[in-house]
Amino acid sequence: xxxxxxxxxxxxxxxxxxxxxxxxxxxxxxxxxxxxxxxxxxxxxxxxxxxxxxxxxxxxxxxxxxxxxxxxxxxxxxxxxxxxxxxxxxxxxxxxxxxxxxxxxxxxxxxxxxxxxxxxxxxxxxxxxxxxxxxxxxxxxxxxxxxxxxxxxxxxxxxxxxxxxxxxxxxxxxxxxxxxxxxxxxxxxxxxxxxxxxxxxxxxxxxxxxxxxxxxxxxxxxxxxxxxxxxxxxxxxxxxxxxxxxxxxxxxxxxxxxxxxxxxxxxxxxxxxxxxxxxxxxxxxxxxxxxxxxxxxxxxxxxxxxxxxxxxxxxxxxxxxxxxxxxxxxxxxxxxxxxxxxxxxxxxxxxxxxxxxxxxxxxxxxxxxxxxxxxxxxxxxxxxxxxxxxxxxxxxxxxxxxxxxxxxxxxxxxxxxxxxxxxxxxxxxxxxxxxxxxxxxxxxxxxxxxxxxxxxxxxxxxxxxxxxxxxxxxxxxxxxxxxxxxxxxxxxxxx
Numbered sequence: 001x002x003x004x005x006x007x008x009x010x011x012x013x014x015x016x017x018x019x020x021x022x023x024x025x026x027x028x029x030x031x032x033x034x035x036x037x038x039x040x041x042x043x044x045x046x047x048x049x050x051x052x053x054x055x056x057x058x059x060x061x062x063x064x065x066x067x068x069x070x071x072x073x074x075x076x077x078x079x080x081x082x083x084x085x086x087x088x089x090x091x092x093x094x095x096x097x098x099x100x101x102x103x104x105x106x107x108x109x110x111x112x113x114x115x116x117x118x119x120x121x122x123x124x125x126x127x128x129x130x131x132x133x134x135x136x137x138x139x140x141x142x143x144x145x146x147x148x149x150x151x152x153x154x155x156x157x158x159x160x161x162x163x164x165x166x167x168x169x170x171x172x173x174x175x176x177x178x179x180x181x182x183x184x185x186x187x188x189x190x191x192x193x194x195x196x197x198x199x200x201x202x203x204x205x206x207x208x209x210x211x212x213x214x215x216x217x218x219x220x221x222x223x224x225x226x227x228x229x230x231x232x233x234x235x236x237x238x239x240x241x242x243x244x245x246x247x248x249x250x251x252x253x254x255x256x257x258x259x260x261x262x263x264x265x266x267x268x269x270x271x272x273x274x275x276x277x278x279x280x281x282x283x284x285x286x287x288x289x290x291x292x293x294x295x296x297x298x299x300x301x302x303x304x305x306x307x308x309x310x311x312x313x314x315x316x317x318x319x320x321x322x323x324x325x326x327x328x329x330x331x332x333x334x335x336x337x338x339x340x341x342x343x344x345x346x347x348x349x350x351x352x353x354x355x356x357x358x359x360x361x362x363x364x365x366x367x368x369x370x371x372x373x374x375x376x377x378x379x380x381x382x383x384x385x386x387x388x389x390x391x392x393x394x395x396x397x398x399x400x401x402x403x404x405x406x407x408x409x410x411x412x413x414x415x416x417x418x419x420x421x422x423x424x425x426x427x428x429x430x431x432x433x434x435x436x437x438x439x440x441x442x443x444x445x446x447x448x449x450x451x452x453x454x455x456x457x458x459x460x461x462x463x464x465x466x467x468x469x470x471x472x473x474x475x476x477x478x479x480x481x482x483x484x485x486x487x488x489x490x491x492x493x494x495x
Contacts, residue, residue, distance in 0.1 A: 014191075015184055022180045023173060030169040038162055045154050046133065050121045053135045057118060057147045061137050064145060077150035079103065079132055081111050084143030093129060112136075115146045123151065131155065190221045190228040194235065201239065206246060213239045253320075267310050275303040312449040316427070319456040325368035329483055332407060333360035335369070336395045339376045349389030355396040363397060363405050364483040367461040375457050375465075378450040379409040379476045387413030400479060407478040416469040424467050425455040454478075 012020070059072050064084055074080050074094045081103070082090040091103040091111075103111070107126055115136035116122035124134045134148035200215040217236050223229035278300035281292075333356050340354045357363070365372075376395070383393045396408040416424060423429050428448040454476075458465040463480035 015181070015188055018184045019177060019181045022184075023177045026173045026176050030173060034162070034165040034169055037165065038158060041161060042154070042158050045157065046121075049133050049149050049151070049154065050119075050135070053121055053133060053147055053149055054119060056149075057135055057137050057145060060145050060147055061139060064143075065140055074100075074147070075149075077152065079111060079126075079129075079134070079146075079148040081108055081146040082143070083112075084139050084141060084145075111146050111148060112144065115148070124148065190226075190232070193218060193221055194228065194232055198235065212247075213243045263313075267306070271303050271307050271310065275300060275307070278303060309449070312453060315453060316449065316456055319460055325371055325457075325460055327366050328369065329364045330367050330369045330372055331361060331364050332372070332397055332405060332480075333363060335373050335376055336397055336407065339373065339380050340395050342377070343380050343384060343393070347384045347389075350384060350387070351390070351392040353392065353394045355394055357398055360397055363399055365405055365461065365480045366483045367480070368457075371457045372461070375454045375478065376407065376409070378454050382450060382476075383409060383411040383413065383474070387411055399482070403482055405480050405482045407480070408475055410473065410475045412472050413474060415471040415474050416467065421467055421469055425451045425465070427452040 056072075056074070056078075060080060060082070063072060064082055074092070076094055076096050076098050079093045080090055091108040092100050093103055093107075094100050107129075110126065111124060111132075111134055114122055114124040115134040118135055118137040121133050121135035123131055125131050129150070131151045132148035133151055133154075134146060136144055136146040138144055194217060197215045197217050201213055204214060216239060217232035221229060221232040222236060224233065278296050281296035282300065336354055336356070340352050343350070344352050380393070380395070383391070387393075391411050391413045393409070393411045396406075396410065398406050398408075400406045420429065429451065455465055458478055458480070461480055463478060465476065465478050468475045468477070
């Protein structure tokens with residue numbers, strides 16, 4: 001059997017594989033038994049024919065050697081050839097009706113040449129009369145006697161036996177296949193129930209915070225006395241451990257989210273007070289020494305940065321808790337235009353481009369416009385803050401088939417380190433100096449939450465975001481479900 005056939009069979013359901021295997025084994029076993037049985041039966045019948053031939057041959061030889069005896073008459077379906085000195089040559093065939101007819105010279109020579117020597121017999125095929133079992137003996141005075149018995153009855157018996165065995169074998173294989181299929185189906189029911197349970201568990205949205213497993217293997221399928229029961233019991237124990245571990249993790253995450261939210265709310269007031277006092281001090285900066293004036297400025301700058309960090313943490317906490325966002329049509333082209341215009345003012349040293357398709361106003365999604373604006377703004381700020389001046393940044397919008405819209409922010413900067421890319425959307429992940437121009441001392445350092453916020457907002461909009469980066473090309477691709485009737489042609493225009 002070829003490897004391709006084996007590979008195709010391996011993709012069949014287990015029930016079909018078992019039934020096919022049983023049928024194949026039964027067919028092989030039946031064929032072997034049938035061939036052996038027919039061969040043994042044929043050998044037994046031929047032995048009986050050979051014994052009869054030996055008796056007939058002895059009678060013919062005795063009659064030829066004893067001239068006083070009359071040569072006995074041959075039975076039906078037999079042949080005899082006698083060649084001896086002083087005796088008339090005989091070459092006759094007796095058919096099934098007892099009618100004796102002479103043999104042709106060719107048939108006579110065929111019998112003489114093909115006959116076995118006593119006590120052995122050989123099968124000779126006479127062209128016009130079928131097969132004969134033939135033996136011969138030498139005469140004492142010289143010459144030879146050949147006798148033969150037709151094998152037509154033997155052949156017919158063997159054919160009938162072969163046909164009967166074939167019919168009975170096919171019927172037995174069919175019944176065995178049907179019975180085996182029923183038994184296998186009955187035996188595989190516990191395994192099928194295990195598979196259904198595993199399938200239900202695999203569809204549980206664990207990433208969305210589900211902590212309880214909806215299914216367990218039934219008690220009838222957890223018997224330690226069977227292999228399937230052992231697997232079922234092990235699966236239940238594993239589900240218990242997983243549920244317990246997920247519950248502990250979820251509880252810990254909930255406590256952490258509550259702590260972050262509570263801490264953020266509590267920090268708002270003191271941060272606002274610090275910022276207010278810092279502003280008051282700056283108004284009287286001329287009355288203070290230069291060092292105190294600089295310190296007041298730094299206090300205000302850092303309090304503002306701390307306030308932004310608190311706001312980011314509160315936003316992530318709200319998104320993690322599943323607070324629903326606004327659901328309204330959002331025109332993505334307008335967001336890209338606004339963000340690009342702001343970037344040209346705040347970072348004139350970069351080259352800003354916008355690539356919109358024809359009919360860009362029709363490419364809309366349903367969601368929170370302010371949050372989506374924040375996502376694009378964060379990606380643009382990431383390109384602005386982590387690439388040198390002169391870098392070209394492209395904001396691109398296009399329709400991805402009829403059911404999605406893609407927003408791409410691409411730059412030709414130095415790229416993101418390869419070891420950082422798998423964690424780029426994790427929280428508190430910061431890039432190294434290769435893409436960073438930020439000066440933490442000047443209040444421009446990032447908190448490492450920008451990309452995490454982008455991912456959280458995009459996921460809350462049932463979309464995806466991915467990063468592709470190498471030296472000279474970094475792309476952030478956002479894919480969002482398109483609003484109904486949102487579509488656009490592929491042609492584009494540079495802005």
